[in-house]
Amino acid sequence: MAILTVNSVSKHFATQTALNKVSIEVPEQCIFGLLGPNGAGKTTLIRIINQITGPDEGEVLLENQKLKPDHVYSIGYLPEERGLYKKMAVGEQALYLAQLKGMSHHDAVQKLKYWFRKFEIESWWGKKVEELSKGMQQKVQFIVTVVHEPKLLIFDEPFSGFDPINVNLLKDEILELRRKGATIIFSTHNMASVEELCDNIALINKANKILDGSVKEIKKLHRSNTYELHYRDFDGDLQSVLNGHFSLSEIRHEDGIHTAVIKLPPDAGSNDLLANVMPHVVITGLNEIIPSMNDIFISTVNAFNGANANDLLAD
Amino acid sequence: MNKIFLIIRREYLTRVRKRSFIIMTILGPVLMAALFIVPIYFATMQDEKRIVHVVDETGLFISKFVNSDNYNFIPQYTDLETAKKTLKQTEGYALLYIPRTEMNVPSQAMLYSDKQPSLNLKSYITGIMNREIEKQKLAAEIRNQIRISTPGYEARADSAADNLMSETILKNIKTDVKLLTYQIEEGGTEKKSFAEVNMIVGMVASIMIYLFIFMFGSQLMRGVIEEKTSRIVEVIVSSVKPFQLMAGKIIGVALVGLTQFVLWIVFTAILVGGFQQAFPEKFKMPEAQQKFVTTQQIQPENPGEDQSANLLADTGNETANQIFEAIASINFPLMILSFLFFFIGGYLLYGAMFAAIGSAVDNEADTQQFMLPVTVPLILAIVMMQYVINNPEGSLSWWLSMIPFTSPVIMMIRIPFGVPYGQLALSAALLIAGFIATTWLAAKIYRTGILMYGKKVNYGELWKWIRYKG
Numbered sequence: 154m155a156i157l158t159v160n161s162v163s164k165h166f167a168t169q170t171a172l173n174k175v176s177i178e179v180p181e182q183c184i185f186g187l188l189g190p191n192g193a194g195k196t197t198l199i200r201i202i203n204q205i206t207g208p209d210e211g212e213v214l215l216e217n218q219k220l221k222p223d224h225v226y227s228i229g230y231l232p233e234e235r236g237l238y239k240k241m242a243v244g245e246q247a248l249y250l251a252q253l254k255g256m257s258h259h260d261a262v263q264k265l266k267y268w269f270r271k272f273e274i275e276s277w278w279g280k281k282v283e284e285l286s287k288g289m290q291q292k293v294q295f296i297v298t299v300v301h302e303p304k305l306l307i308f309d310e311p312f313s314g315f316d317p318i319n320v321n322l323l324k325d326e327i328l329e330l331r332r333k334g335a336t337i338i339f340s341t342h343n344m345a346s347v348e349e350l351c352d353n354i355a356l357i358n359k360a361n362k363i364l365d366g367s368v369k370e371i372k373k374l375h376r377s378n379t380y381e382l383h384y385r386d387f388d389g390d391l392q393s394v395l396n397g398h399f400s401l402s403e404i405r406h407e408d409g410i411h412t413a414v415i416k417l418p419p420d421a422g423s424n425d426l427l428a429n430v431m432p433h434v435v436i437t438g439l440n441e442i443i444p445s446m447n448d449i450f451i452s453t454v455n456a457f458n459g460a461n462a463n464d465l466l467a468d
Numbered sequence: 469m470n471k472i473f474l475i476i477r478r479e480y481l482t483r484v485r486k487r488s489f490i491i492m493t494i495l496g497p498v499l500m501a502a503l504f505i506v507p508i509y510f511a512t513m514q515d516e517k518r519i520v521h522v523v524d525e526t527g528l529f530i531s532k533f534v535n536s537d538n539y540n541f542i543p544q545y546t547d548l549e550t551a552k553k554t555l556k557q558t559e560g561y562a563l564l565y566i567p568r569t570e571m572n573v574p575s576q577a578m579l580y581s582d583k584q585p586s587l588n589l590k591s592y593i594t595g596i597m598n599r600e601i602e603k604q605k606l607a608a609e610i611r612n613q614i615r616i617s618t619p620g621y622e623a624r625a626d627s628a629a630d631n632l633m634s635e636t637i638l639k640n641i642k643t644d645v646k647l648l649t650y651q652i653e654e655g656g657t658e659k660k661s662f663a664e665v666n667m668i669v670g671m672v673a674s675i676m677i678y679l680f681i682f683m684f685g686s687q688l689m690r691g692v693i694e695e696k697t698s699r700i701v702e703v704i705v706s707s708v709k710p711f712q713l714m715a716g717k718i719i720g721v722a723l724v725g726l727t728q729f730v731l732w733i734v735f736t737a738i739l740v741g742g743f744q745q746a747f748p749e750k751f752k753m754p755e756a757q758q759k760f761v762t763t764q765q766i767q768p769e770n771p772g773e774d775q776s777a778n779l780l781a782d783t784g785n786e787t788a789n790q791i792f793e794a795i796a797s798i799n800f801p802l803m804i805l806s807f808l809f810f811f812i813g814g815y816l817l818y819g820a821m822f823a824a825i826g827s828a829v830d831n832e833a834d835t836q837q838f839m840l841p842v843t844v845p846l847i848l849a850i851v852m853m854q855y856v857i858n859n860p861e862g863s864l865s866w867w868l869s870m871i872p873f874t875s876p877v878i879m880m881i882r883i884p885f886g887v888p889y890g891q892l893a894l895s896a897a898l899l900i901a902g903f904i905a906t907t908w909l910a911a912k913i914y915r916t917g918i919l920m921y922g923k924k925v926n927y928g929e930l931w932k933w934i935r936y937k938g
Contacts, residue, residue, distance in 0.1 A: 167932050203706040205919070222709075230706040234921065236699030241482060249478050253471055253707040297703070 156181045156305060156336045157202065162211035164197050171197040173360040174211065179305075179338060179353070184331055186351035186368075187340040190454060193357045195340050196233065199307055202338075203230050215305065226255040229303035233310045233340070235294055237282045244269075244278035247297050254301040261300070268296040272322075287314050295323065299330065306330060307338045312346065324350065344447040354446075356453060363457045368446070375444045375452075378417045380426060383438035385410050394433045399426060410437060471708045472716045479691070479720025484727060493728060497735030503672075504740050518561035520589065523551045525568035528604070532596050539589060552580060561585075564593060574601070576646040585649055597645040605643065667857055667884060673807050674880035678850055681814050681876070684725040685822040685842070689835065691717055692826030692918070701918045710915040714827075718819045718907075722812060729811070806883050809896060814876025817903040818842060824910035827917030828925045837926075849877035860885040870895050872902025909934060 157179040164172040171194045179185045189195050200206045202213055204220055213220045215227065238246055244265070251261035269275045272292050282290060291314045299306065308327070312320045327350065331337055339351060347354065348368065355365035364371065379402075391413055392401045398421070403414040411434075417426060423439060430436065444452075483489055517537070521544045524530040533541035539561075544551045548565050555563045562581035566574055577597060579585050692714075695701040704713055825838040849868065856865045860882050868878040869887075875895050879887070916933040917925070 167936075200919070205702070205705050205710075225707055228706070230703070232699075232702040232706070234699045234702055236703075238482075238694070238700055239698055249474065250703065250707070252474055253704065255707075294703075 154181050155179060156216055157338070158214040158217070159198070159202070160212050160214070162198070162201060162208040162213060164194075164201065164206070164209050170360045172201075172208070172357075175357065175360075175362045176211075177355045177362065177365060179336060181336055182331055182334060183352040184327070184337045184339055184350050186347045186354035187338055187357070188342075188344075188347065188354055188450060189357035194360045195357055196309070198357070199230070199232075199309060199338070199340065202307065203228060226301065227304045229254075229298045229301065229306045231294065231298040231306075231308045231311055233313075237290060237293065239283040240281060242278070243280050243282055243285070243293055246282065247293060247300070250297045251300050254303075256301050264300050264302075265296065268300060272296065288316055288319055291315055292319070295326070299326075303335065305336050305338065307340070309340045310342070311339070312341070312343060344445065344450060348446050356450065358454050358457050359461070361457070364449075364453050371449060372443060372446075375449050376441070377444070378419060378421070379442045380415050380417065380423055381438075381440050381442055382413045382415055382426070382430065382436065383410055384413070384430070384434040384436050387411065387434040389433070391430075391434075395429055399429065414442070472712050472719075475708065475713060475716025476720040476723065479717050480723050480727075483687070483721065483724045489724070489728070493731050493735070496728070496732045497739055500732060500736040501739035501743070504736070505743050518589075519558065521551055521555055521558075521560050521563045522566075523548060523563065524566045526566055526574055528574075529566055529597055529600055532600055533593075539592075555580065556582075562589065566597075574645075575643075576648060579647055579649045581649070590647055590649065594645050594647050597647075598643045601643040601645065667881075669803065670881045670884040671853065671857070673803065673883075674853065674877045675850070677807070677811050677814055677876050677880055678846060680725055680729070680811055681818050681846065684721050684815055685818045687724075688717060688721045688819050689822040689826035690832065691721070692823050692914075693829065693832055693835075696827065696918055696921075697831060705918065710918060711911045714820075714823050714911060714914050715907075718816065718823060721819065722815055725811070725815060726808075729808075803883060806892070807880060810876040810879055810899070813872075813896070813899040813903060817872055817876075817899065817906050818846070820903065820907040820910035824913040824917065824930075827914040828920075828930060830921060834925075838930075845871075845873035846877065849874040852878065853881055856881050866891075870898055872899045875899055912936070 155178045157177075159175060159177045161174040161176050162172055163170070163174055175194070175198060177185075177187075187195050187198070197206070201208050202220075204222070204225060215224050218224075237243075241249075247265050248258070248261050251265060252258060256264070266275075269278065274289070274292060277285065277289065277293070282293070285293070295311070298308075306327075311323060311327075315323060324346075327337060327339075339347075341347060351368055353365070353367050354371065356363050366374075391404065391411075395401060395415070398418045400416045401413055402416055405412045415426060417423075423441070427436070427439065518539050520533075520539055520541050522530055522533060522541050523544050523546065530543050535541060541564075542560075544554060544563075546554070551563055551565070554560070562579055562585050564577060564579050566577045569575070574597075577593065579590065579593065695704070701713075708716075821842050825835050825842070828838060829835050852864075852868055852874070856862075856868065856878055859865055865878065865882060868874045869882050869891070875898065879892070879895055883892075912934045913930055916936055923929075
């Protein structure tokens with residue numbers, strides 16, 4: 154079941170369109186990657202989900218209900234542009250923000266104590282935020298995002314400002330939150346973390362959603378039947394031994410090992426390739442080149458921009 | 469609603485705990501108490517005797533002015549121009565001129581001097597004249613009553629006394645002499661001068677409103693900028709509506725202002741009171757003038773006993789009383805209520821604009837370009853203050869005290885001169901309409917502005933934001 158449904162939402166500003174009939178569906182208890190280049194419209198979409206601004210058209214459903222003011226209590230939002238009151242004490246501030254998310258004073262104190270203990274930062278309670286390092290502030294910020302135990306968490310570039318150790322700590326926490334039943338929307342440019350964490354993604358470019366689905370499916374779809382062949386003891390022309398419909402796109406030589414990148418026709422498999430080359434070379438390895446999310450991101454965005462540019466030219 | 473309360477509480481608590489707030493709270497009353505104490509102190513310190521020439525064309529008052537340690541009153545039986553020359557030649561302190569009027573009872577007098585005449589001299593003169601005129605009026609009333617009553621002296625006297633006690637008569641005889649003061653300059657030209665206590669109170673009140681609006685308005689603006697630059701604002705508006713945040717901040721800062729104001733009043737009272745305790749001989753609280761009229765002047769058959777003169781005779785310690793009396797003559801409940809209303813109204817009107825400006829910029833340096841519409845009307849109001857004091861009833865004064873952008877400052881100057889309640893109500897209604905309008909516009913700018921970073925904003929951009937929907 155989808156916890157969040159965005160139904161052809163559009164948002165226009167005076168001179169530009171921020172979102173053009175974007176629809177996404179976020180399944181319950183998944184980690185959903187919201188991807189796209191800078192200025193694509195991700196932040197606008199996130200703000201609409203948080204009811205910071207309203208859509209011009211379309212609707213957003215949280216657990217099949219149209220967004221209403223009370224829904225802010227069910228959402229935790231860690232914005233990309235984030236910060237805390239510098240002159241205010243950490244504990245007092247966390248308490249204030251938790252109460253703004255609808256928690257009672259008593260509950261807020263208890264839950265905050267729990268999180269402060271968990272992150273081993275109890276001693277910071279009375280310190281002013283300006284006395285903390287950037288990484289420490291990020292931890293506090295993370296806590297105030299999750300303390301009211303929202304069903305839906307939205308993290309916009311959550312790992313910026315963290316050192317690798319704390320990035321790992323945070324990843325573990327995110328996975329833990331999901332295990333406990335939360336759904337996480339995760340907006341980032343860091344494709345490695347998308348591959349590592351996300352179950353589903355949506356790719357937004359220039360106000361349009363241009364790709365969505367589960368990460369596995371998308372990767373499968375973007376496979377190009379290309380293989381990397383490692384071999385040695387052959388100095389002839391590899392192309393000549395390949396059957397005509399295998400195309401050789403690249404050859405590298407390193408320490409007597411040759412590596413060839415070969416694209417296979419759609420009806421052929423890796424065994425066909427092996428059968429072709431085995432009589433001529435000593436094979437040391439063969440592996441399929443699976444596109445990374447990074448490649449998919451770049452190629453999809455470029456394809457979309459190219460098509461758009463063509464449209465413009467056609468006009 | 470609950471969330472607005474949380475925001476108000478945070479704004480309030482973080483501000484009143486600031487060191488700057490505590491310092492201002494202590495420093496303000498010290499300055500204000502000094503404003504009360506120093507003039508009184510100096511007034512009583514005065515050692516040389518001052519000569520006051522009196523030209524009394526009515527002949528009613530000349531004998532009533534009694535010489536004291538500080539003032540000698542010398543009658544001059546010449547015309548005004550000659551008296552002015554004499555004043556210059558003899559280096560007298562001041563010249564009091566009471567012109568003969570068509571009616572028997574004069575209602576104004578002029579005081580000429582080359583310096584600003586002292587406050588206690590002025591209140592002494594008006595006090596004497598008021599008493600004398602009241603006495604005359606009362607005598608006239610009694611003659612009137614006796615004439616119209618039925619025969620029989622006893623009955624007549626009784627009914628006259630009964631009638632005298634009635635409120636209307638007391639109101640009829642209540643007198644308020646206007647003492648116009650002129651400064652004679654070197655060239656011989658005269659300039660109207662102002663040192664009336666009620667003018668000073670009006671000016672202090674309006675300058676305080678001006679300062680409070682600027683002080684707390686820019687505090688509010690800095691608060692908005694702080695939220696924007698520290699990037700906490702997006703976290704907060706994911707929990708509350710931008711309007712709630714703005715309203716909470718405006719109200720929170722307003723409460724800080726009120727707290728400061730109340731603390732100032734209380735501490736000033738404590739300081740002045742303490743000073744009074746420490747130097748009781750300098751501060752004798754005056755007996756109310758009205759009481760004197762109603763009790764003692766009821767017996768008009770005692771012309772020899774000139775109590776009014778006696779009461780004010782030993783002037784040495786009375787100087788403080790004169791000032792207190794003058795202060796007491798101001799309608800303080802009205803002043804304080806108006807002050808609170810126009811302070812809050814003016815602050816809300818400008819506060820919304822300050823909040824909008826704060827939301828539109830990335831740092832305090834960028835606020836300059838938008839400060840113009842806020843500072844110009846306020847400074848205009850201050851510049852026009854002198855004019856309004858000269859012409860409190862003028863049509864320009866009327867307009868300035870109606871336009872919401874200037875009315876908080878200007879109305880406070882006019883109130884001590886007496887403003888009809890109808891005008892006050894109209895001005896108040898316009899101010900309320902004004903701040904609702906600015907808050908409405910500001911909310912639209914604020915909503916967009918707080919989430920806008922790294923963009924140079926101009927007025928055209930602001931207009932676009934106002935027109936955005938949802």
